[in-house]
Amino acid sequence: MKVDFHSHTYHSADSNTSIDALIRAARRRGLDKLVVTDHNSIAGALEAFTAAPDIIIVGEEIQTTQGEFLAAFVTSPVPHGLEPMEALKRLKHQGAFISISHPFDPQRSGWTRETLVLLAPQLDAVEVLNARALRQEFNTRALAFARQHNLAGNAGSDGHHPSEIGRAYSDLPDFHDAESLRAAIKLSESVGAISSPFVHFYSIWARIVKITQ
Numbered sequence: 001m002k003v004d005f006h007s008h009t010y011h012s013a014d015s016n017t018s019i020d021a022l023i024r025a026a027r028r029r030g031l032d033k034l035v036v037t038d039h040n041s042i043a044g045a046l047e048a049f050t051a052a053p054d055i056i057i058v059g060e061e062i063q064t065t066q067g068e069f070l071a072a073f074v075t076s077p078v079p080h081g082l083e084p085m086e087a088l089k090r091l092k093h094q095g096a097f098i099s100i101s102h103p104f105d106p107q108r109s110g111w112t113r114e115t116l117v118l119l120a121p122q123l124d125a126v127e128v129l130n131a132r133a134l135r136q137e138f139n140t141r142a143l144a145f146a147r148q149h150n151l152a153g154n155a156g157s158d159g160h161h162p163s164e165i166g167r168a169y170s171d172l173p174d175f176h177d178a179e180s181l182r183a184a185i186k187l188s189e190s191v192g193a194i195s196s197p198f199v200h201f202y203s204i205w206a207r208i209v210k211i212t213q
Contacts, residue, residue, distance in 0.1 A: 001032040001184075002191075004169040005099065006061070006070060006130065006156025009036060011044030013210060014203035015160040019044065022162060023052045029166030035059040035072045035156070040080035061101055062087055067111035068101040070127055070156070073178035084115055088122060097178040097185075099125040099154050104141040105133055120149040124182050128153030129190040131168040132160075134197060143190075155190035161202040168192030 008015040009022055015038075026034040036045035037059040045058040059072040063080040064087045071078070071091050078090045091098050102108050103116055103126060128143040146153045157167040172188035175181040 001172055001174055002030060002166075002169050003033040003035065003057075003154075003172060004029075004031055004157050004159070004166050005035045005059075005072065005154045006037050006101070006127065006158045007034055007165055008038055008061075008158075008160045009044035009048065010206075011038040011041050011047075012160065013039065014206050016202075016206045016209060017160065017162055019048045019051055022048060022165065023055065025159075025162035025165035026052075026055055031055065031166050031169060033057050034165065037061040037070055037072075037156075039063065040077070042074050042077045045074070062091075065110075066115055067103060067109045070099040070101040070154075072097040072099075072181065084119065088119065092122070095178050097124050097181050099123065099127050101127050102130045102133060102138060102142070102158070103127070103145065105130070105138040107134065108132075116145065117149070120145075120151060123151055125152040125154040125185050127156060129155035129168045129192055130158050131156070131164065131192055131195045132158040132199065133194055136194060139194075152185040152188060153190055154185060154188065155192060157192070157195070160206065161199060164195055164199055164202075166192075167195050 035057040049056040062069045126146040159165040170188040173184040175184040
């Protein structure tokens with residue numbers, strides 16, 4: 001299965017992507033599953049799942065007091081601003097699949113290495129290929145950390161615009177829920193490449209548009 005673990009809709013402050021455009025892009029890129037991970041919200045993911053339950057997985061990107069969790073099979077939103085261990089506890093309580101976003105990107109991650117080491121035994125994966133990384137080094141460091149702590153890696157476009165969807169994805173065996181995903185991710189391969197740095201202008205423009213509305 002081709003699974004993009006990281007995507008955003010207009011429910012994120014830095015994206016204007018409609019649900020229809022997101023789903024069309026996922027199908028066009030040949031994805032089997034797309035995890036919709038809006039910032040601190042599952043509203044867009046639920047809307048997308050209602051429209052296309054065959055391809056959409058409900059997820060969330062959750063900002064803690066440090067870095068961000070990247071979760072799939074989320075049933076209840078986890079609010080932003082919690083301490084990492086509290087956010088982790090809430091995700092585990094609902095049985096979600098738990099990863100962390102771009103852990104070594106200095107411009108987009110607040111994780112300390114001490115916290116990452118503390119979290120490692122309780123994670124299902126680490127995002128080792130994020131297509132919006134400004135430098136491949138950040139993904140390389142994430143992969144090294146995952147290997148060091150015997151963790152699986154997952155990949156995502158971090159797409160905020162339809163053109164980005166599927167730019168990076170995980171190729172893995174079939175799964176149907178969080179528990180079977182935990183088994184499948186151990187056999188996954190990360191596929192894709194870093195997007196052009198110009199994709200960040202999509203997010204800048206989205207913020208400007210929403211401020212002026």
